Each structure stands twice: as C-alpha cells, then as structure tokens.
Amino acid sequence: MDRRRFLAGTAAIVVLPLDRARATPEAMAAAIKKVVGDAVVREGRVTLDLPPLIENGNTVPLLVSVESPMTEADHVRAIHVFNEKNPQPNVFVARLGPRNGRAMVGTRIKLGDSQKIVAIAETSTGQFWSASADVIVTLAACLEEST
Amino acid sequence: MANVLVNAPKTARRGQAVEIKALILHPMETGFRPGADGRILPRNIIELFTATWNGVEVFRIELSPAIAVNPFVSFFAVATESGTIGLRWSGDEGFLVEEQVAIAVE
Amino acid sequence: MTARLVYRRMRVLRVGLALALVFGSTLVLAQGGGDKRRSGYQDMGPALQKMQDDDTANPAMLFVQLGQQGWARPSGAANKACADCHGVAAASMKGVAARYPAIPKGADAPVDLEGRINLCRTENQQAAKLPPESRELLALTAFVALQSRGQPIAPPDDPRLGVFREQGAAIYRLRQGQLNLSCALCHDDNAGKKLAGVTIPEAHPTAYPIYRLEWQALGSLKRRLRNCLVGIRAEPYAADAPEYVMLELFFMDRARGMALEAPGVRP
Numbered sequence: 001m002d003r004r005r006f007l008a009g010t011a012a013i014v015v016l017p018l019d020r021a022r023a024t025p026e027a028m029a030a031a032i033k034k035v036v037g038d039a040v041v042r043e044g045r046v047t048l049d050l051p052p053l054i055e056n057g058n059t060v061p062l063l064v065s066v067e068s069p070m071t072e073a074d075h076v077r078a079i080h081v082f083n084e085k086n087p088q089p090n091v092f093v094a095r096l097g098p099r100n101g102r103a104m105v106g107t108r109i110k111l112g113d114s115q116k117i118v119a120i121a122e123t124s125t126g127q128f129w130s131a132s133a134d135v136i137v138t139l140a141a142c143l144e145e146s147t
Numbered sequence: 148m149a150n151v152l153v154n155a156p157k158t159a160r161r162g163q164a165v166e167i168k169a170l171i172l173h174p175m176e177t178g179f180r181p182g183a184d185g186r187i188l189p190r191n192i193i194e195l196f197t198a199t200w201n202g203v204e205v206f207r208i209e210l211s212p213a214i215a216v217n218p219f220v221s222f223f224a225v226a227t228e229s230g231t232i233g234l235r236w237s238g239d240e241g242f243l244v245e246e247q248v249a250i251a252v253e
Numbered sequence: 254m255t256a257r258l259v260y261r262r263m264r265v266l267r268v269g270l271a272l273a274l275v276f277g278s279t280l281v282l283a284q285g286g287g288d289k290r291r292s293g294y295q296d297m298g299p300a301l302q303k304m305q306d307d308d309t310a311n312p313a314m315l316f317v318q319l320g321q322q323g324w325a326r327p328s329g330a331a332n333k334a335c336a337d338c339h340g341v342a343a344a345s346m347k348g349v350a351a352r353y354p355a356i357p358k359g360a361d362a363p364v365d366l367e368g369r370i371n372l373c374r375t376e377n378q379q380a381a382k383l384p385p386e387s388r389e390l391l392a393l394t395a396f397v398a399l400q401s402r403g404q405p406i407a408p409p410d411d412p413r414l415g416v417f418r419e420q421g422a423a424i425y426r427l428r429q430g431q432l433n434l435s436c437a438l439c440h441d442d443n444a445g446k447k448l449a450g451v452t453i454p455e456a457h458p459t460a461y462p463i464y465r466l467e468w469q470a471l472g473s474l475k476r477r478l479r480n481c482l483v484g485i486r487a488e489p490y491a492a493d494a495p496e497y498v499m500l501e502l503f504f505m506d507r508a509r510g511m512a513l514e515a516p517g518v519r520p
Contacts, residue, residue: 051300055451055520056466059215059312061300083213087179091213099205099225101164106221109213110177138450150318154309168309216469217312 023089025116028082031089032120035080036128041120046079046131048119057111057137066103066121066129070096076103078122085115111137151246153234158251159226167198168221169234171244177212193238196220201230210238226252290511291445293454293519301466305518313395313464313516316388316471320396323389329380335393338377346400351407351513354498354505356414363417365498367394367473385492391471395462398515406459406508414502417495421503424496430487436500451520457508458501460517467520474501 023031032041049063068076075098081091094105103121111117118132150172159165171193178190190212198206205224224232229252236244294302304310324335324342339345354363357372364372370393371382383390408414425436439448440456447453461474468476475497479489490496 051298053298055298055301058469059304059466061219061304061310063221086213087177088211088213090211092211093209094222095207095209096222097205099200099203099227100223101225102223104166104221104223105208106168106219107208107210108215108219110215111213150315152309152314152318168307170309170312170315172315217315219310219312 023084023086025084028084028089028116028118031082032080032118035120035122039126039128041128041130043130045129046119046121048117048131048133050117050133050135052133052135054111054135054137057113059108060111060135061106061108062117063104063106064094064119064121064131065105068103068121068123070098070101070103072098073124075100075124076121077124079103079105080120080122081109082118082120083109083111083115084117085113086110091117111135113137151234151236151244153246153248155232155248155250157249158253161226161228161252163226164223165226165250166221166223167232167234168219169196169246170217170219171236172217173236173238173242175212175214175216175218179212189239191239191242193218193236193242195235195237197235198222198224199233199235200224200227202233226250228252288510290457290508291455292457292459292511292514294460294514294517296445296452296454297518297520301518301520305460305514311464311516311518313462313471313518316392316462316464317395317399317516319388320392320394323393324396329374329378331377331379333378335373338373342396342400346397348401348404348407350398350401350515351404352409354414354417354502355409356411361413362495363414363498363502365474365501366397367475368498370394370397386473386476388471391462391473394473395471395516398462398513401513402515404513405510406505406513408502408505408509417499418502418506421496421499421501424500425503430482430485432485434485436481456504457511458504459508459511460514460519462515463517463519465519471516474504 045067047065050060054060062081064079064081066076066079068074070076076096078096079094082089083091091109092107096103114136116132116134118130120128120130122128152170154168156165173193174191175193176188176191178187180188182188192212192214193210196208196210196218197204206222208220210218229250232248232250234246236242294305308314327334327337350366353366353369356363357369367385367390370390374380374382383393428435436456439453444453444455458474462471463477464471465477475492478497478500482489
C-alpha cells in the first residue's frame with residue numbers, strides 16, 4: 001500500500017464522538033509519517049498476528065514477523081507498531097540486526113476499543129514494508145465494584 | 148524483589164537463531180487513568196528492554212503505555228558463542244532490573 | 254450520548270455475530286468421553302489458551318514464583334518455613350488443591366485452601382494471618398495449587414461436608430440482587446450463550462487462583478464470586494463469610510473428576 005492510498009483509506013473512517021484526548025486515525029498517520037518520511041510504504045513481507053476477536057483488551061498477544069534474510073547486507077533494522085484509538089499512536093519500536101537471525105518480535109498490548117493496528121518494518125536497504133489488522137474488542141461482563 | 152521469568156534454551160548449535168521470552172512483574176501505569184481519588188495516576192512504565200550476548204547488544208525494544216501490565220517480550224538471537232545472555236528493563240521512577248541466563252553453544 | 258449508546262449497541266451486535274462465528278466451531282469440544290462439562294478454558298479463544306499453556310507467557314507464573322519464595326521463607330514466632338514441615342511441595346502438596354475445601358483436624362467447619370494456609374500460619378508458624386486477596390496469600394495458594402495441575406478434582410468423602418455443600422447449592426439456586434438472578438440461571442440454564450461479548454461459562458473452579466485479564470492480577474474464587482454478585486446487583490458477602498466456602502464445596506462437587514489447571518488465565 002502506498003502512502004497516498006493509505007492516507008485516503010484512513011480519511012474515510014468516521015470519527016466517533018470522543019470524551020477525551022486520544023489517538024485518531026489522523027494521529028496514527030502522522031506518527032507513521034514521522035517514521036517513514038516521504039518513503040513509499042509497501043504492503044507485504046510483514047505478518048501481524050493478533051487474535052481477530054479480543055476477549056479482553058487489557059492483554060492482547062501480538063506477534064510481528066518479517067520475511068528477511070537478516071544478513072549484514074539485507075536485514076530488518078526496525079519494527080514499528082502503531083494503533084488508532086489508544087491515547088497515543090505509538091505502541092513499540094524494536095531495533096533489530098543480523099544478530100537476530102529471525103525478524104520476529106512478540107509482546108502483549110492494551111487495546112481500549114476495536115481498531116486498526118499497523119506494523120511497519122524498516123530494512124537496512126531503506127525500504128518500508130507494512131501489514132495491518134482490524135481487531136474487535138468485546139465488552140466484558142461482571143466487573144469489579146470499583147469500576 | 149525483582150520478579151522475572153526468562154525462557155531461553157540452555158544449549159544451542161552455533162549459528163542457530165534461538166527464541167528468548169521474558170516476562171516481568173510491572174504495573175505499566177499509563178499516565179492516562181484516574182485513581183480512586185479522581186486524580187490522574189502518574190505514568191509508571193518500562194520504557195526500554197535490551198538484550199546483550201556476552202556484553203554485545205543484540206536486541207532493543209522501546210515500549211509505550213500501550214504495552215500490557217506485566218510486560219512480555221519475545222525475540223530471536225543467533226547463537227554465536229557460549230556465554231551469558233543479559234536482559235535489562237529500565238523505566239520511570241528509576242526502575243532498573245537486570246537478569247542473566249547462561250547458554251552453551253556447540 | 255445517544256450516538257455513543259447506538260454505537261455501543263451496534264458494536265455489541267457485531268461482536269455477537271463474530272463470537273458466534275468464532276466460538277460456534279469450538280462448541281463440539283468437551284472433556285472427553287461422555288463428559289459434556291466444559292472448563293472456562295474451553296470457552297477461551299486460542300490466543301488465551303496458548304497464554305495459559307506456556308509457563309513463560311502465563312502471567313500467573315510470576316506469582317507462582319513469588320509463592321515458591323514464600324514457601325521457603327521462615328515466618329512467625331516459630332521461625333518456620335512451609336518447607337520445614339512439608340518438604341518438597343511437588344511431593345507433599347500434590348493433589349491437595351483438588352481436595353479443598355475440607356474440615357481441618359479438630360475443627361467442625363470447612364475451610365478453603367487459603368483458609369488452610371492461614372491455619373498453618375497461625376498454628377504452626379505462629380504468624381499473623383495473610384490478608385484476603387493479598388499478593389502473598391494468592392502467590393502461596395497459586396504455588397500450592399500448581400502442584401495439583403492435571404489432577405482430577407476429588408472432594409473428600411467426609412459426611413460432615415454434606416450440610417455445608419447443600420447450603421452452597423441452595424445459594425447457587427437463590428434468586429438475589431436487584432436483577433433477581435441466581436447463579437444457576439446464568440451458569441446452568443444459559444451457559445455457552447453470550448452476556449455482553451462474553452461466553453457465559455459453566456462455572457467450574459478448575460483454574461483458581463486465576464490471572465484474570467480484567468483484573469490484570471491474580472485473584473481468588475472469592476473475588477470472582479464477588480464480581481458475579483455485583484453483576485447481579487446483589488450485596489457481596491463479607492470477605493471471610495462462610496457462604497463462599499459453601500459455594501466452593503458445591504462447585505468442587507459439581508466439577509468432580511475435571512482436571513485442575515491452576516493457575517489459569519481468564520478474560
């Protein structure tokens with residue numbers, strides 16, 4: 001996906017009434033621009049593994065893997081993950097190199113609402129590859145008295 | 148007391164990419180949530196996790212408040228030589244935890 | 254406000270449809286054999302099952318590690334550790350969590366596993382009781398419960414437990430709270446269906462203490478029962494009320510033979 005198509009896509013998403021400051025599709029696009037600059041971001045080579053349906057947004061397993069030989073000459077230099085609706089668009093940046101052998105990073109994130117997650121890999125040859133996932137966060141039942 | 152769980156192989160073949168998984172007890176307070184008194188709780192997160200292999204940095208991840216409570220990180224590293232994998236978590240309020248595991252490379 | 258409500262309703266509907274698709278295919282799974290009972294584990298998606306199954310991914314294992322340290326630490330006026338009397342937990346505690354609640358020697362009322370640990374503290378270690386839901390008590394309970402992982406739930410054949418279990422069963426079927434609901438109405442009559450976005454489980458105590466993602470912490474069956482009572486807008490019983498132990502006796506009998514999987518992960 002090139003940047004123009006990406007921005008056009010995000011602009012079409014309806015922004016719902018918000019009660020306090022939080023990231024928006026626009027904030028995510030801006031955060032991505034800060035990382036990639038004017039470079040073209042192509043869709044592919046990146047796999048973003050997230051459960052499509054999330055039973056609780058407090059702890060959501062996420063695994064990013066990138067097809068790369070991970071050699072001195074051609075490796076993934078960084079993996080950036082962004083989200084649309086948490087208070088801040090940046091989730092994490094992992095710095096990699098040939099010493100990793102495999103470009104695969106896992107962690108667990110918080111998701112306050114259903115939204116789009118984007119992962120972008122930056123290669124040593126200056127290329128940017130991406131993948132995105134739409135996740136649904138379900139509503140919990142029978143909560144604590146304090147909430 | 149630091150409370151950390153690390154899963155790394157005890158042995159590996161030279162050149163093999165081994166998976167390392169690490170879990171640490173930490174509140175990852177976002178800085179966006181009100182406490183019981185209605186005032187925003189100050190941010191308290193782990194900002195950085197790094198891994199070294201015999202002292203040479205092989206992996207680094209910068210975390211944000213969007214990372215879940217009790218952070219979990221998994222990554223790969225090429226088994227170059229026998230020695231020590233060093234893991235380091237640092238963040239707000241002077242948080243600093245270091246853990247080491249030994250690995251034998253054949 | 255209205256827009257938000259409409260949006261929430263739409264979202265619930267969407268989520269319901271997605272859940273039907275995702276979970277519909279897993280409904281055929283059961284305990285094996287002719288046993289149709291389902292642990293809450295079987296109602297979770299594959300990502301959370303994987304989180305529970307991997308001991309370095311399961312956050313409850315952080316607390317087990319604390320519990321292991323607590324097991325070895327001398328405490329109280331007697332300056333004794335659990336290990337001084339009980340030795341290696343893997344041998345001495347195997348199957349213990351599968352038997353509780355039980356009536357301790359010389360007593361006439363049942364205690365749960367946390368209660369038994371606290372009896373050891375006051376009588377043998379001559380230490381203060383660990384407060385309910387305290388990290389130390391949950392961690393020790395999780396460490397002890399782990400030693401019974403895979404063991405079938407096996408309540409003791411103590412006829413004195415019958416009357417307490419029957420009281421637990423009566424509470425289970427009692428309509429209460431502003432919503433006028435009983436436990437049975439959800440967990441017997443509507444188990445497997447959806448409440449908000451969540452599958453209503455059959456309420457088997459197979460994995461306690463659990464790391465509940467909603468809590469982002471380890472918690473006991475009592476805490477989970479309190480959440481249910483609040484959910485039906487009923488007044489929760491006091492932290493040390495015998496009703497919780499009675500309910501647990503009933504649950505353990507109802508889950509007899511199911512495998513313990515503590516410490517579990519639940520949404």
